[in-house]
Structures are given as structure tokens and as C-alpha cells.
Amino acid sequence: MHLYELPLIFVLVGLVLYVVLAGADFGAGLWQLLAGGGAAGERVRDHAHESMAPVWEANHVWLIFVLTVTWTAYPSAFASIASTLSIPLFVAAVGIILRGATYALRAGARSDSEQRPIDTVFALSSILTPFALGTMVGAIASRRVPVGNAAGHLFSSWTGATSILVGVLAVATSAYLAAVFLAADAVRHGDRELAESFRMRALISGAIAGALAIAGLVVLHSHAHLLYHGLLHGSALAALVVSILAGVVALELVRRGSFELARYTAALAVAAIVAGWALAQNPTLLPGLSVRAAAAPHDTLVAVVVAVLAGGVILFPSLALLFRLVLGGSLDHGGETASRTTPVRVLASATTTGLLARAAGACLIAGVGLLTIAEAGWAHAIGVLALFAFMACGFLAAATPSQYS
Amino acid sequence: MMTPVHQAYLLQARQMQALSFSVHIPLVCFGIAFPMIILFVEWLYLRSGDELYRTLARRWTRIMAALFAVGVITGTILSFEMGLLWPQFTSTFGSVFGLGFAVEGFSFFMEAIFIGIYVYGWDRLSPRAHFLSGIPIAIAGFAGSLMVISVNAWMNHPSGFRLVGGKAVDVHPLAALFGNSFLWPELMHMYIAGYIVTGFLLAGAYAFSWLRKGAGPPTRYERTALAIPLAIAALASPVQVLIGDWAARGIATSQPVKLAAIEGLHSTTKGAPEHLLGWYTAGQVKYGIRIPKLLSLLAFHNPDATVKGLDTVPVDRQPPVNVVRVSFQLMVGIGTLLALLGVVYLFVRIRRGRLPESPWFYRALVLAGPASVVALIAGWVTTEVGRQPWVVYKVMLTSEAVTGASGIPVGYATLALVYVGVAGGVVWILRRLARMPMDPSDPPPSSHAAAG
Ligand code: HDD
Ligand code: HEM
Ligand code: HEM
Numbered sequence: 001m002h003l004y005e006l007p008l009i010f011v012l013v014g015l016v017l018y019v020v021l022a023g024a025d026f027g028a029g030l031w032q033l034l035a036g037g038g039a040a041g042e043r044v045r046d047h048a049h050e051s052m053a054p055v056w057e058a059n060h061v062w063l064i065f066v067l068t069v070t071w072t073a074y075p076s077a078f079a080s081i082a083s084t085l086s087i088p089l090f091v092a093a094v095g096i097i098l099r100g101a102t103y104a105l106r107a108g109a110r111s112d113s114e115q116r117p118i119d120t121v122f123a124l125s126s127i128l129t130p131f132a133l134g135t136m137v138g139a140i141a142s143r144r145v146p147v148g149n150a151a152g153h154l155f156s157s158w159t160g161a162t163s164i165l166v167g168v169l170a171v172a173t174s175a176y177l178a179a180v181f182l183a184a185d186a187v188r189h190g191d192r193e194l195a196e197s198f199r200m201r202a203l204i205s206g207a208i209a210g211a212l213a214i215a216g217l218v219v220l221h222s223h224a225h226l227l228y229h230g231l232l233h234g235s236a237l238a239a240l241v242v243s244i245l246a247g248v249v250a251l252e253l254v255r256r257g258s259f260e261l262a263r264y265t266a267a268l269a270v271a272a273i274v275a276g277w278a279l280a281q282n283p284t285l286l287p288g289l290s291v292r293a294a295a296a297p298h299d300t301l302v303a304v305v306v307a308v309l310a311g312g313v314i315l316f317p318s319l320a321l322l323f324r325l326v327l328g329g330s331l332d333h334g335g336e337t338a339s340r341t342t343p344v345r346v347l348a349s350a351t352t353t354g355l356l357a358r359a360a361g362a363c364l365i366a367g368v369g370l371l372t373i374a375e376a377g378w379a380h381a382i383g384v385l386a387l388f389a390f391m392a393c394g395f396l397a398a399a400t401p402s403q404y405s
Numbered sequence: 406m407m408t409p410v411h412q413a414y415l416l417q418a419r420q421m422q423a424l425s426f427s428v429h430i431p432l433v434c435f436g437i438a439f440p441m442i443i444l445f446v447e448w449l450y451l452r453s454g455d456e457l458y459r460t461l462a463r464r465w466t467r468i469m470a471a472l473f474a475v476g477v478i479t480g481t482i483l484s485f486e487m488g489l490l491w492p493q494f495t496s497t498f499g500s501v502f503g504l505g506f507a508v509e510g511f512s513f514f515m516e517a518i519f520i521g522i523y524v525y526g527w528d529r530l531s532p533r534a535h536f537l538s539g540i541p542i543a544i545a546g547f548a549g550s551l552m553v554i555s556v557n558a559w560m561n562h563p564s565g566f567r568l569v570g571g572k573a574v575d576v577h578p579l580a581a582l583f584g585n586s587f588l589w590p591e592l593m594h595m596y597i598a599g600y601i602v603t604g605f606l607l608a609g610a611y612a613f614s615w616l617r618k619g620a621g622p623p624t625r626y627e628r629t630a631l632a633i634p635l636a637i638a639a640l641a642s643p644v645q646v647l648i649g650d651w652a653a654r655g656i657a658t659s660q661p662v663k664l665a666a667i668e669g670l671h672s673t674t675k676g677a678p679e680h681l682l683g684w685y686t687a688g689q690v691k692y693g694i695r696i697p698k699l700l701s702l703l704a705f706h707n708p709d710a711t712v713k714g715l716d717t718v719p720v721d722r723q724p725p726v727n728v729v730r731v732s733f734q735l736m737v738g739i740g741t742l743l744a745l746l747g748v749v750y751l752f753v754r755i756r757r758g759r760l761p762e763s764p765w766f767y768r769a770l771v772l773a774g775p776a777s778v779v780a781l782i783a784g785w786v787t788t789e790v791g792r793q794p795w796v797v798y799k800v801m802l803t804s805e806a807v808t809g810a811s812g813i814p815v816g817y818a819t820l821a822l823v824y825v826g827v828a829g830g831v832v833w834i835l836r837r838l839a840r841m842p843m844d845p846s847d848p849p850p851s852s853h854a855a856a857g
Contacts, residue, residue, distance in 0.1 A: 054525045057477055057517035065510045067484050071495050072503025079496030082488020086810040093485045094823055100478035101827045104471040108837030149410050149492050150809035296500030297576040303504050311511035318541070322518045325526070357755050372647055375706065377586075380651065384593055387647060391640045398754050399445075399636035 003302070004295035007073035008278075008285075010308050011066055016274050018062035020177060020267045023170070025056050027178025029099070029126020030171065031201060032119050042112065045119050047194060048178070049106060051185045054326055056103060058319065060096070073304050074294040076147065077285050081136070084145045084152030088132040095129030098122070127171055134170030138163030140286070141277055142224035147289045161223040165216045172209040177266060179205055180250075184259035188327065195257075202254045202262075210247050213273075230280025239276030243269045356397035363390035410493075410809035418490045418807050421817040425482050426785060428824055431778050432476035436516070437550060437599030439469045440543040442607075442634060447536050457626055463527055465607075467838050470524045475831055477517070482820070489816070494796055494806035497573060501566045502556045504578040509552035516545035547596065554592045555582040561788065562587035562659050563797050587659060590652035591788075597641050597648060598784070601743065602777045604638025609774030610839075612767040632760060635770070638777075639747035639754075646744050649737070650703070657704035660798065661713035662722070663791035666729040668700055669693075670714045677701045677712040682734065685726045724793040732786040739780040746773055 028048040035044035071078040082089055102122035109115040135158045139145055142162035146152050179202035186195035220228040230236055246269035253262035283290045295301060363386045371383025412418065443465045450458035484506070487495045495503075519541040526535050559565070565581025566573040582588075611631040615623050623631075656664050664670075669685035670677055677700040683693020698708040705712070715723050746769055753761045761767075796803040 054521040057474065058514065058521060060477065060481070061510065061514045061517050064481065064484055064513060065507075067488075068503060068506040068510045071487060071499040072507045073500075075499025075503065076496045078488055078499060079492035082485070082495075083492035083808045083810050086489050086808065086812070086816075089485055089489055090816050090819075093482050093489075094819065096481050097478045097823055097827060100474050100481075101830050104474035105830050105834050107467065107471060108834040108841075110837075148809075149496070154810060154812070296503075297574060300500040300504065300576050300578050303578045304507055307504060307508050307511075311508065311514075315511060315514050318515060318518045322521055325522060325530075367644075368647060371651055373706075381589075384589070384648070384651075387644045391637075391644060394640045394751070395636055398640070398751060399633050 002292070003298070003305070004073075004292050006305050007069055007295075007301060007308070008291055010305075011069050011073075012274055012278055014062050014066040014069065016267070016271045018059070018066060019170075019173065019270050019274070020263075021055075021059040022062060023130065023174040023270075024177040024181040025052050025059050025174075026126045026130045026171075027174035027176065027205075028052050028182065029123040030175045031178060031182065031198075033123035033127070043194065044197070045115075047186065047191075048182060049119075051182055053103065055322065058322060060100075069304060069308065073296050073301060074285065074291070075296060077289060077294045079149065080147045080151065080286055080289075081140060081145050083148075083150040084154075084157050085136045085139055086150065087154065088135045088139075088158050092129050092132040092136075095125040095132060098125035099129065126174075130170040130174050131167040134167035135159070135163035137170075138166035141166070141227050141281070142220075143226060143287045145286055147286050161219050162227075165212070165219045169209065169212050169216060172205060172212055173270065175205040176202060176209045177263070180254060180259050180262050180266060183254075184263065187257075187259065195259075199254060199257060199259075202259075203251065206247075206251045206254060206266075210251070213244075213247070227277070227280055231276055234279070236276045236279040239272045239279060243272035243276060246272060353397050356393045360390050360393035360397060363387070363393060410807070412804070412807040412809060412813070414811075414813040415804055415807050417813045417817050419803065421813065421820060422486060422490055423786075423789070424817070424821060424824065425479065425486060426789075427782050428828075429476065429479040429483055430781060430785060431602060432472055432479060433550070434599040434602035434781065435469065435472045436476050437546045437596060438603035438637070439465065439472070440539060440546055441600075442603065442637065443469060444536065444539045444543060446633060447539065451532055451536060457629060461626065461630055464838070466524055466527065467841075468835065470520065471831070471834050471838065473516075473520055475827065477513075478827075480513075489810075490808055490813075491796070491806045492808050494801060497571065497801065498566075498797060500576050501563075501573050501578060501581050502559050505552045505556040505559075505582045509549050512545040512548040512552065515541045516549065519545070546599075550596055550599070551592055554595055555585070555588050557788070558582075558585050558588040558591050560797050561591075561792055563800050568800060587655060590648060590655050594645065594648045594652050594784070597645050598777075598781050600641040601638050601645060602774075602781055604634040604636075604641065605743070605770070605777045606774035607634035608632075608638060609771045612770040616764065616767055616771065628760060632754075635750060636754070638743075638773070639750040642740070642743040642747040646740055649740060654704060654706075657712070660792070662715060662718055663724065663729070663787075664704065665713060665715045665717075666724045666726045666791050667733045667787065668712075669726055669730050670700070670712060672714040672716045673711060674714060675701075675711045676709045677704075679703065685730055722794060724791050729787055729791040732783040732790070736780045736783040736787060739776045739783075743773055743777060743780070746770070 028051070032045045032048050035041040035048075067078070098121055102118050102125070105118050106115065106122075109118055138160070139152075139158040139162075142160055144152060144157040144160060144163075179198050183195050183198035183202055186192075186198055217228065217231075220231070231240055246265050250262045250265035250269060253259075253265060283292065285291050285294045296304075367383045367386035367390055369383070370379040370386060374380070374383065443462050446458050446462040446465070449455070450462060519538055522530075522538045523535065523542060526538055530538065559581050562585055563581070564585065565577045565579075567575045608631050611627055615627065615631075653664070653667075656667075668677070669680060669683070669690040671688035676698045679696045679699035680690040680693035681696070683690040685691075701710040701712055702708045704710065715726065746766075749766070750761060753759065792798055794802050794804065796806045
């Protein structure tokens with residue numbers, strides 16, 4: 001293991017988490033589209049929305065993480081990929097805009113007739129986005145992204161068979177992950193009927209995803225021979241086998257209704273296939289560009305690694321908290337209202353308000369003197385602090401509500 | 406390893422970038438200031454037990470959630486554009502500035518996670534736990550701005566690397582991003598702008614509904630909802646003038662050409678005058694009000710100081726003067742008026758102990774919200790266009806940074822269209838959220854209003 005490989009591992013881990021977490025989110029859109037009409041359809045759509053709404057933003061940030069770490073640690077690879085694959089990247093961008101916007105808009109819908117078009121746009125963009133991102137992965141894996149500023153073909157780089165395959169696979173996997181997640185969520189709500197219907201969906205989509213993955217090997221054989229070759233040798237082959245096994249076990253777990261376990265096993269299948277891809281391609285990042293050559297200078301790599309590790313220390317407990325609250329039902333809609341029996345108390349007396357106002361005045365004068373009139377850097381720093389103190393004191397004086405008569 | 410290309414649609418690429426920023430930045434203001442404001446109101450509730458504050462905080466939480474979602478997607482577009490539009494820039498300098506964005510990624514994580522908890526946790530967490538879950542959001546709003554602005558400050562005042570044969574070597578990302586004198590004024594100015602924009606827009610919205618309602622005194626709820634954001638904006642606006650002046654003094658030394666463009670100063674002048682308004686043509690400002698020596702005094706605290714002119718660099722290295730100058734004057738003009746409005750309010754509030762009574766005050770307040778957004782965008786135009794033709798000041802030209810891919814006009818048109826749709830959607834949802842019943846004793850209105 002070299003320093004220059006570490007950020008790539010972070011990127012791959014981020015990618016797996018994005019596929020697993022955001023994938024469930026995309027797939028929820030697909031199930032909304034296929035939910036059908038009537039009350040049953042509405043129930044499916046509401047369930048899909050409400051399960052995802054508290055977590056989608058956090059899931060989405062994994063993509064931002066992947067992008068930013070890539071462009072910091074492997075800038076020329078990032079630039080080559082993004083410029084050659086500008087069309088699928090832009091399509092994914094539009095899909096993400098529409099998805100996010102419809103998440104926000106659904107909160108305001110009052111009737112079914114308002115909600116339907118919102119759900120439809122949401123669903124279509126939920127299919128478009130993973131497909132577009134999948135074609136990009138396919139393009140990189142089949143070595144159709146050369147190094148350089150838009151050096152590859154604008155279209156054929158991402159319209160090859162491998163790209164289409166990975167795109168479709170991404171959609172199918174999302175559907176599967178979503179169905180498992182939503183089934184588990186329905187069990188939690190005690191809604192057996194809904195859970196059962198999502199279990200069926202999970203089995204069907206899981207079977208489709210698995211079949212696609214197997215068929216994919218045939219496609220790789222003729223269209224991305226290097227990758228095919230790499231995948232069937234050495235440690236990549238081991239990863240491939242793990243992935244297949246995990247996929248089969250996950251399906252069986254779904255059949256038995258152990259949805260939580262099935263999710264982790266499915267995540268393992270995704271992780272293994274991503275690892276297999278990385279191993280098959282190692283040490284090449286893009287044709288003619290090794291990971292080492294693409295890596296940023298030493299200081300940057302150290303800084304990125306430290307930043308990611310330090311960030312992870314804050315991030316993972318927070319994520320765990322979010323998912324614990326969501327899965328524990330603490331953030332469900334229509335929950336209990338907390339008791340509010342505190343008596344009304346008076347907030348601030350006139351004398352404190354007067355004191356605060358005078359303190360604010362003093363801070364303002366100090367701030368002007370130090371920031372605007374003085375020249376030294378340290379004076380400016382204190383001056384800015386004084387101005388912030390002015391705003392804070394002034395705010396407490398002016399906003400502490402004495403009835404606002 | 407990557408070479409610059411010719412891009413016929415450079416101008417469209419720049420406009421697409423400008424469009425994306427102009428959409429993102431007003432939303433960011435809410436990400437900066439709204440969590441703090443809502444937390445303050447929630448704190449008032451916890452202290453007093455007065456239901457009114459709780460209702461207010463909950464209503465604002467809904468608005469924050471909707472705006473945050475739109476902030477997320479517009480921000481994502483910006484990160485895509487680092488590759489879609491400016492791959493050469495990212496390729497060359499990603500190792501220098503990228504760390505800022507990578508760390509920012511973590512602050513987005515915190516923001517997104519705790520917004521999920523905060524928004525959906527009303528009523529479900531204990532009051533204390535709920536209040537605490539809001540604090541990381543406010544911190545992340547500041548941390549996120551710090552990181553992005555550190556990148557922008559670096560572009561304006563690059564350091565922390567050497568360029569050898571088109572490659573950045575000797576890279577010290579921490580020094581590049583945070584050891585930069587440009588960062589602090591820019592960060593403070595933007596952070597305070599967040600409070601001004603959020604405060605005036607919120608207060609303006611309530612002022613608007615009072616004025617329209619006409620007769621009948623406003624309820625206590627309405628008065629509180631107006632007074633809190635107004636107090637923030639009123640205090641922040643005068644401070645913004647001081648911080649802006651600080652930023653300008655920084656530019657005078659590190660980006661003299663930008664200052665010359667801001668002031669329309671053609672040639673290097675000792676004891677340079679300041680021009681208010683007017684139009685720059687043929688090397689001078691026409692139709693402006695001339696104030697002798699003021700520019701030297703403001704920029705260097707010395708009426709006889711020498712100020713560098715545009716002619717210190719060749720014409721093709723000068724920014725478009727009028728764009729920069731008009732934007733700057735727009736920002737300063739609006740900023741001065743906002744500060745005046747703020748002072749009037751504070752005077753009445755503190756001296757008389759009440760809200761102003763004149764409808765003119767409230768009419769001005771309605772205008773102040775949109776005006777502050779104009780000042781915000783104008784400020785960014787000053788910074789970004791004032792740096793042109795450079796993307797990294799004196800290191801890389803924007804034309805060297807741009808993508809070689811074709812189809813920029815198509816992308817630009819599509820994005821513009823999509824954003825028009827999103828803007829329509831945002832207006833719709835805000836009006837809806839404003840009208841949804843929110844009586845304290847009501848249960849959350851319906852399962853559709855999941856953000857309740
Ligand atoms: C509410 C918005 C707002 C208001 C009222 C003002 N500004 Fe501003 N200004 C911004 C919002 C802004 C900004 C957030 O858009 C910018 C862009 C870059 C930055 O750091 O802040 C900016 C940039 C900016 C710059 C350029 C910094 C650079 O190029 O790096 C200067 C010199 C000033 N401002 C000066 C002022 C002065 C003297 C003001 C007061 C009268 C003022 N601004 C009011
Ligand atoms: C990191 C923080 C950055 C911020 C906050 C920022 C801010 C802005 C804003 C607000 C505008 C709009 C100006 C307008 O409305 O005309 C703008 C324009 C622009 N930005 Fe930046 N920018 C940043 C980074 C970048 C990057 C990474 C690039 C590209 C390499 C870039 C290049 C440009 C260009 C070319 C324009 C258009 C200028 C024109 O219209 O002439 N900026 N920027
Ligand atoms: C090149 C410039 C920029 C890029 C690439 C960028 C990127 C992003 C991204 C990806 C998000 C979404 C985060 C999420 O998923 O939660 C976001 C949101 C945000 N950005 Fe930007 N941004 C840029 C400019 C700015 C500027 C100039 C500021 C302010 C100083 C800023 C502050 C924020 C904040 C506070 C949020 C939180 C979301 C919100 O409250 O709306 N960003 N940005």
C-alpha cells in the first residue's frame with residue numbers, strides 16, 4: 001500500500017456507499033413510477049417518499065465526497081473523465097436537480113392531482129441519474145476515456161455496450177436495494193401487506209440485477225476484453241466470486257424476510273464487485289495513466305488522508321445517529337407531540353436591555369477604531385471580533401422581545 | 406499532460422458558471438443565517454415556554470428545509486462544473502485548492518445529517534436534544550463558507566505552489582488555502598452578507614403581508630416574526646460597510662488592477678480622486694461626481710498616496726471596466742441604503758422601544774430584501790469579473806482553463822431552462838408553506854407535509 005493509493009481507496013469506499021445508500025434512494029423513485037394508480041399505489045408512493053426524505057441529502061453527499069477527493073488527489077484523471085464524459089455527467093446533473101427539487105416540492109402538495117406530476121418527475125429523474133452515472137463507470141472501465149481535456153469522443157466514449165450495461169445494472173441494483181430497504185421499513189411500521197409487496201419487488205428486481213450481472217460478463221468479453229481478462233484472474237476473480245455469492249445469499253435472505261441482513265449482504269456484493277473492478281484495472285487509472293502518475297504531490301496527499309480520517313471520526317457517529325433515529329422510528333411522521341408544560345417566563349428586563357445596548361455601542365466604537373482606522377493585522381482581527389460582539393449584543397438588546405409594541 | 410484548447414464558446418461557459426453561482430449563492434445565505442435565527446427562536450421558546458416561539462421556529466424550519474434542498478442541488482451543479490466547464494483548471498490546480506472542497510464535503514455531511522434530524526425531530530426528540538441537534542447545522546454553515554471562500558480567496562491571491570512546465574509542484578495546500586491574507590475579509594463579508602440577505606428577505610416578506618392586509622394591527626406573532634430577522638439585518642448592514650472597506654483596502658495592495666477597474670482609473674495617479682456614478686469611456690469616467698483625493702484616502706489612508714491605474718497592464722489583461730465598476734457601485738449604493746435603513750430601525754427600536762410606525766419604513770423594508778440579493782450578486786460580479794481575464798490571478802487565464810468539449814451552448818440553455826422551472830417551483834412551495842396552517846395545537850397538517 002502506497003500513500004498515493006490511499007485516497008483512491010477512500011474514493012472507492014465512497015462510491016460503494018453512494019451506490020448502496022443513494023441507490024436505495026434512486027430505486028424508491030422507480031417503485032413510485034411502477035406503483036400504479038388507486039389507493040394502493042398512493043400508499044406505495046407515500047411510503048417510498050417518507051422513508052427516504054430524512055436521509056436523501058446525507059446519502060447524496062457521498063457523491064460530492066467522491067468528486068472532491070478525486071479532483072484533489074487525482075486532478076488530471078478527474079478532469080479527463082469529466083470533460084470527455086461531459087454529456088452523461090450533465091444528464092446526471094439535471095437528474096439530480098429535478099430529484100432534489102421534487103423532494104422539496106412534495107412537502108407543499110395538497111392533493112393527489114398535485115402530487116402525481118411531482119412524483120412522476122421524481123421517478124423519471126431517479127432512473128435517469130443512476131443510468132447516466134453508470135454509463136460513466138462503464139466508459140472508464142472499458143478504457144474509453146483517454147487522458148486530456150475532452151480528448152475522448154463526445155458520444156461513443158459512453159454509448160458502448162459496457163456503458164449501457166453498467167447503466168442498466170445501476171438502475172436494476174438501485175431498484176433492488178430500494179425494495180429491500182422499503183420492505184424493512186414497512187415491517188418496522190407493522191404494515192405486513194406493504195412489506196410483503198416490497199419483498200416480491202425485491203425478489204424480482206434482485207433476480208433481474210443478478211441476471212444482468214451474469215450477462216454482463218458476456219458483454220465484457222467482447223467489448224471490454226482487458227477488463228474481462230482482469231476480472232477473471234487473481235484477486236479480482238476472488239472478489240467476483242464473493243460478489244456473486246453475496247448476491248445469492250442476499251436474495252435468499254430477502255426470501256426469508258430478513259431484510260436488515262439482506263441489506264448488508266447486498267452491500268457486500270456491491271463492494272466486492274467494485275473492488276474486483278479496481279483490482280482488475282490496477283495499477284492503471286485511465287489508459288496510459290497510472291494511479292501513481294495521476295496522484296497529487298506528497299503534501300496534498302497527506303493533507304487529504306488526514307482530512308478524510310479526521311472527518312470520518314466526526315462523520316460516522318453522526319451518520320449512525322441519523323440512521324438509528326430513522327430506523328428506530330424517532331423521526332417518523334405523525335409521531336407523538338412532546339409535552340410542553342413549561343410556564344411562560346419573562347425573558348429580559350429593561351435594565352439588561354439597556355446594558356446590552358450600551359455594550360453594543362462600545363464594541364462598535366472599538367471595532368471602527370481597530371478595523372477601519374488602525375493599520376496592523378492584529379488590530380484588524382480584534383476589530384472584526386469587536387464588530388461581531390457589537391452585532392451579538394445589539395441583537396440581544398433589540399430582538400429580546402418586550403412585546404414589540 | 407493536459408494542454409489548453411481553443412473553445413469557441415468561452416463566453417457561454419463563463420455565463421453558465423455565472424448563472425449557476427447566481428442561483429446558488431442566495432440560497433447559501435439561508436444556509437448560513439437561517440439555522441442561527443431558528444435556533445435563537447427555539448432558545449427563546451425553551452427559556453420562556455411561550456408557544457409562539459415554537460410555532461415560529463417550526464414554520465421557519467419548514468422553509469429552511471425546502472431551501473436547503475435547493476441549495477444542495479445547485480451546489481452539486483457547481484461541483485460538476487469544476488469538471489464540465491473548467492477541467493484544465495481542476496487538472497492543474499486540483500492538488501492545490503481541492504482540499505478546501507474535500508473538507509467542505511464533510512461540513513455538507515454534517516449539515517445534511519443534522520438537518521434531517523432537526524427537521525424531522527420536532528415533536529419527536531426531547532426539546533433539549535432537538536435544540537442541540539440544530540447546533541451542528543449552524544457550525545456547518547460557517548465551516549462550509551470558510552472552505553469555499555478559501556478556494557476563491559486563493560484564486561484571487563494564489564500562493565502555496567510553484568508552476569513548472571504547466572504542473573503545480575511544491576504544493577502546500579494548507580498554506581495556499583488558509584495562509585492567505587485575502588481570505589479573512591472575503592469570508593467575513595460573505596458571512597455577514599448571509600445574515601443581511603436572510604434577515605431582510607424574511608422581514609420584508611412579513612412587511613409585505615402587513616402592507617397588503619391594510620387595516621388591523623399586526624398580531625403578536627407577526628410582529629415577532631418581523632422584528633427578529635429585522636434586528637439581525639439592521640445590525641449586520643452597518644457592519645458590512647466597514648468590512649467592505651476592509652476588503653477594498655486589501656484589494657488595493659494585492660489586486661491593483663481590480664481596484665483600478667472598480668474605480669475606472671485609467672492611469673497611475675498620485676492623490677487619486679473618487680468618482681460616484683458615471684460611465685467609463687475612452688480612459689476616463691464621464692458624467693460622474695468627482696471627489697478629489699478620496700480614492701487615495703480610502704485605499705491607503707493617505708490623500709496623496711499613489712494608486713495604480715489600468716495602464717499598468719496591457720489592454721488584453723484588463724477586466725471589462727464598466728461591468729466591474731457598475732456592479733461595485735450598485736453593491737456600495739445598496740449597501741449604504743441598507744445600512745441607513747438599519748440605523749433608522751435600531752434608533753426607533755432602542756430609543757422609542759417599539760417598532761417603526763410609518764408605512765414608508767415597511768415599504769422600504771419590502772424593497773430591502775431583493776435589493777440585498779442584488780448587492781450580493783453584484784459583489785460577486787465585482788470579485789469574479791474584476792479578476793478577469795485570469796481565473797487564477799496572474800497564473801492561469803480563464804481561456805486556458807476551459808473545457809474542450811463542444812455543446813456548451815446546449816448545456817447552458819438546458820440549465821437555464823431547468824433553473825427557471827426550479828425557481829417557479831421554489832416560489833410555489835414558499836407560498837404554500839406560508840399558507841399552511843400552523844396553529845400550535847394543530848397536529849402536523851397532513852402526511853404530505855412531511856417537512857412539518
Ligand atoms: C448583502 C450583500 C452585500 C453588501 C450590502 C455589500 N457587499 Fe461587498 N460583496 C458582497 C456582498 C455585499 C459579496 C458577498 O457578494 C462579495 C463578493 C466576494 C466577497 O467576498 O463578498 C462582495 C465583494 C466586495 C468587494 C470585492 C472583494 C474582492 O474582490 O475580493 C469589495 C471591495 C466590497 N464588497 C466592498 C463593499 C462595500 C464598501 C460595501 C458597503 C457599502 C459593500 N461591499 C456592501
Ligand atoms: C470557489 C469559489 C468560487 C466562487 C464563490 C465564485 C463566484 C462566482 C460568481 C458569483 C460568479 C458570477 C458573476 C456573474 O454573475 O457574472 C462567478 C463568475 C465566474 N466564475 Fe467564479 N467563483 C468561484 C470559483 C470559480 C471557479 C472554480 C472558476 C473556474 C475556473 C470560476 C470562474 C468564473 C468565471 C469564468 C465566471 C464568469 C465571469 C464573467 O461573467 O465574466 N470561478 N464566480
Ligand atoms: C465553486 C463554488 C462552490 C461549489 C463547488 C459549491 C458546492 C456545494 C455543494 C455540492 C453543496 C451541497 C452540499 C450538500 O449536499 O449538502 C453546497 C451547498 C452549500 N454551499 Fe456551496 N458551493 C460553491 C459556492 C459556495 C459559496 C460561495 C458559498 C458561501 C459562502 C457556499 C456555501 C454553501 C453552503 C452554506 C451550503 C449548504 C447548503 C445550503 O444551505 O443551501 N457555496 N455547495
